Amino acid sequence: MKENEIITIDTLNKKNDCFVRYLFSNLGNENIVLNFINSAMNNLNFSTFIKLEILNPFNLQKYLNSKESIVDIKCETDTGEIVMIEIQLQGNESFANRVLFYWANGYSLTLNKGEDYKKLCPVISINILNFILSYDIEDCHTCYVIKELKHNKILTDHCQLHFLELPKFNNNNSLKTDLNSWFKFFNGGESMENLIKENTIFNEVERRCKSFISDNPLLDAYRKKEIDEYFYKDTMKREREKGFNEGIEKGKFEQQKIIAKSLKTSGMNLEFISRNTGLSIEEIEKL
Known part of the structure; x- marks a missing residue:
């Protein structure tokens, strides 16, 4: 992207890490992230939540200094669940191990030293992926839990690992309306007018988008992330080509x-x- 290119709501990359952190973890955006979480939960018939608290509010200076938490967004619901949200643009099947590691770390932090294990809280991990994690599953929204194979019995409700695989999305999917609108939002190409018709939370999302693109420091951070991502992909492409050619030789x-x-x-x-x-x-x- 050009350094001084004018960013509009339509051209804004909704998958940009800086933007996602701002949208989901900036104080005052609780209703937005709550709607997103409930959309994912409701899509697979899990219980939804009434309210939540953002535990790692977005801080631009910390973001620029790479001192933000390793998990993009972390919230606590009104019923005590911890919800972690991450956006990942590049990856492969090994990303599942990273998600499990982050989940385990988050789960361990729900218990203080010396406390009874009964005080452990459920931890829900929701991962927005711009790559395909499982090629053998067509669904763009999957959720993994801990269960016994023979009897199909879930061991505990303390673990949910959700994966939203954006490249798998199409208009013939079986997503419920609210989550369907979020997939459209992240993938781009859908007007805010249409998104608002599907899910009224996008009235608020639109206002936040306007605030984001009118804030110069935020836009600078956004542009830097876009440039970093471009050079990362370009470097990886060159390395793959180099490796391929070296392999041939x-x-x-x-x-x-x-x-x-x-x-x-x-x-x-x-x-x-x-x-x-x-x-x-x-x-x-x-x-």
């Missing part, structure tokens, strides 16, 4: 060694083998 070399060894065993002249395989005489002698 290595494969060619190994194949030439096999041919050279076979010719050498057949008693062919080393110079002849060298001319026809590209290997040096010294390399051929070592075969």
Whole structure:
């Protein structure tokens, strides 16, 4: 993106880490994050919540200094559950291990030293992914719990790991209306007018978007994140191409060694083998 490019609500990248943290954890945005959480919970028929408290409010200076918590958004519900939300733009199947690690860390923090285990609180992890985690599952919203396989019995309600895989979303999905609107919002391309018709919380989201794009320090942080993400993807692409090309060259070399060894065993002249395989005489002698 250009440094001074004008950002509008339509062109705003809703998956930008800075923007998501602002939208979901800025004090005063509790109704927005509550709606998002309830949309995910209700979509799979879990109990929803009435209110919540944001435990790690967005702080721009801490964000710029990389001193924000490792979990993007952390909330506590009116019934005592801890909800952690993370947006992840790049990843693969190993991301599930990271989510489980963060969940375990969050779960352990619900108990103070010396307290009875009965005081442990349920921890819900909701992960917004801009990549596909499970190619063998078509659903764009999945949730994992701890259960016994043979009897399909859930061991405890203290663990929920939700994954919202944005690339899987399409208009033929079976999502309930509210979560459907959030998928459209993050993927972009849907007007606020239509989103508001589906889910009235987007009236408030629209106001927050306007506040965000009119705040120069926030926009500077947003642009920096966009640039960092661009260069990260570009670097990874170049490294993959480099690795692929190196793999091809290595494969060619190994194949030439096999041919050279076979010719050498057949008693062919080393110079002849060298001319026809590209290997040096010294390399051929070592075969």
